[in-house]
Amino acid sequence: MRTLHWFRNDLRLQDNPALLAACQQGEVLPVFILDTDEPVRSALGGASRAWLHQSLTALDASLNNNLVMLKGSAQTLIPDLCARYQIEAVTWNRGYEPWTIQRDSGLKAALKANGLSVTSYNGALLFEPWDTVKKDGYPYRVYTPFYKHCMANLATRTPGVLNTARIQMVPHGEQAGLESLALRPKVAWDEAMLMDWTPGEQGAQGRLQHFLATGMGDYREGRDFPAKRSVSGLSAHLHFGEISPHQILASVRAESPADDNQTHFIKELVWREFSYNLLYHFPTLQEKNLQAKFDHFPWETDETFLKAWQTGQTGYPIVDAGMRELRQTGSMHNRVRMIVASFLIKNLKLHWHHGERWFWDCLVDADLASNSASWQWCAGSGADAAPYFRIFNPITQGQRFDPDGAYTRRYVPELKRMPSKYLYEPWACPVEISRAAGVVIGKDYPAPIVEVKASREAALAAFSEMKRRAES
Structure with a gap:
């Protein structure tokens, strides 16, 4: 029997239940499709696309360059491939995103109506x-x-263990290949980002x-x-x-x-x-507050604040270190993710959507479920969420979790000579000491864009206003 295995978020050979089932049935046509029908809000961000390029390179090599890689509508391409190569069965590992579920359900029904065997598995x-x-x-x-x-x-x-030497491939003449997917950016910023990673x-x-x-x-x-x-x-x-x-x-x-x-x-x-x-x-997790009362929160819309947060120019070293780590590496330490999220949502009072979307574009691990649930958790609007009044202090968080400043100085090199006593409050450093460290606040490193105590009080007042609106 000839089986088409559709690779999606299962870019591996071992412990891949759908691929193993396909190989046990006879010849296999391994296929990856960059689906152009995917909605913009769930389409891969830039960092994830760069990772995917490298991951597919590794997967194709492990399949002896037999991976079919196409860009287009999966609902059209898969039936076409099945007809072209006399495919009798199709396998894939399930996805759990709302759009993926809808697409897969329709495609499975259409393929079965054409007489094909279609089986999906849990591989994730x-x-x-x-x-x-x-x-x-x-x-x-x-x-x-x-x-x-x-x-x-x-x-x-x-x-599950797959004997890769015994995989029987369906001969094919598909020529499009990896470059046709156009996953890498035109300006090769991804090379430095992926330097410390080995996708695959x-x-x-x-x-x-x-x-x-x-x-x-x-x-x-x-x-x-x-x-x-x-x-x-x-x-x-x-x-x-x-x-x-x-x-x-x-x-x-x-x-x-x-x-x-x-x-x-x-x-x-x-x-x-x-x-x-x-x-x-809760399939609207990416867009809607799980706790409806947060629909009444009086969010700010300050583009200057948002830009400062995105670029690591807030004046708070632990926040800036995290945001710069994100841009440089496509990742961020989990503790620091919580710190920067709290700062955006509570100190700046910017909607968690801004953070969710920025992380979606910048993270190599931008996972719809984890990203959405985590941002709602930080905002207080999600399931089992941290209460809104739990506001991380970026000064004390830095002092507690990066006391020597090794992490912070790595990503905020302007402060590499700043004494540890003042590292997380550089604006409080005496001028002569600051100048000796090569730092003039407002010139070499930004002054804080908000004051911690005042912004915390404003956040708590906004939370009270939200509750009043929700109850009225």
């Missing part, structure tokens, strides 16, 4: 969203009971092994300190399906002690599941 999650619901059938909106439900049912599954299945496995050897032992405590790099760095690999959560779970349980570090890491895997669960059950 530990649990299907429809299986992780409360006893009353309603979705979880609080993480802790969701986590307990998952852990009660979380068995370590042996990852091999890179994902290497990243996992490096983390298990050097980061897992300090994960619980070290994960909050951006200079320590005690985090896994696997989020982009997971997003593109270069590694599966089952592979990660199996390796973590087999190769690390069953201690607090392992427990906290698995909790983060389950947070990812929680985000997908929310997106599946």
Whole structure:
């Protein structure tokens, strides 16, 4: 039997249930389609497109350059390929984004109507969203009971193994190839961004092994300190399906002690599941507040503030370090993500949509479920969200989580000679000391665009106004 396997966010050969099923049926036509029907709001951002280019390069190499790569409407291209190459069956791994579900449902029905066998699989999650619901059938909106439900049912599954030497390929004459997808930017800013990354299945496995050897032992405590790099760095690999959560779970349980570090890491895997669960059950998560009262929040619309935040010119070193790390590397440490999100939403009172969209374009791990759920969590408008009145102080956060300034000075080199005592309040540094450090505030490094205490009070007043409006 000839089977078309449609690669999407499953850019790996191992532990790929849909690909394994296709290979067991006979000859395989491996296909990737950059779907031009995808809505603009869910289409890949610039950083993710650059990563995808490299990931597809790696995948094609692992398939001995047999990957068919096309740009166009999947609803047209897949039936055409099936007819051209006498395909009898189609496989893919499921997506959980609202538009993906709608497209896949229509395409599956059309292919079946043409007499093809079509089967989809779970290649992205530990649990299907429809299986992780409360006893009353309603979705979880609080993480802790969701986590307990998952852990009660979380068995370590042996990852599926594919003998790549025995894959039988359908001969094809498709010539379009990777360059036809036009994923890379015209100005090659992506080369520097991806310098520290290795997109692809091999890179994902290497990243996992490096983390298990050097980061897992300090994960619980070290994960909050951006200079320590005690985090896994696997989020982009997971997003593109270069590694599966089952592979990660199996390796973590087999190769690390069953201690607090392992427990906290698995909790983060389950947070990812929680985000997908929310997106599946609340498909407007990217656009609409889960808590409707936030529809009444009096947001500001200051473009100057937004630009300063985007470019890392707020005058608050830990915030600026995070935003510059994002632009330079396509990533940002998770603790710093929370700090910069709190600053945008609460100190600047700018709608969380601005942050969600900027991260979507700049992150290599821009995942619709995790990005949307995380921004709503920070705003206080989401499920099990941090209360709005929890406002991170960018001064004390820097002092606590980057006390030596190693992370901050790396991305804000203007302050590399600033004494640690004044690093997170450089405007408070005596002029003679500041000048000796080569910094004139307002010239070499910006003055703060808002004052922490005043902006916090304004945010709390706005929160009170929101509640008044919602109740009136």
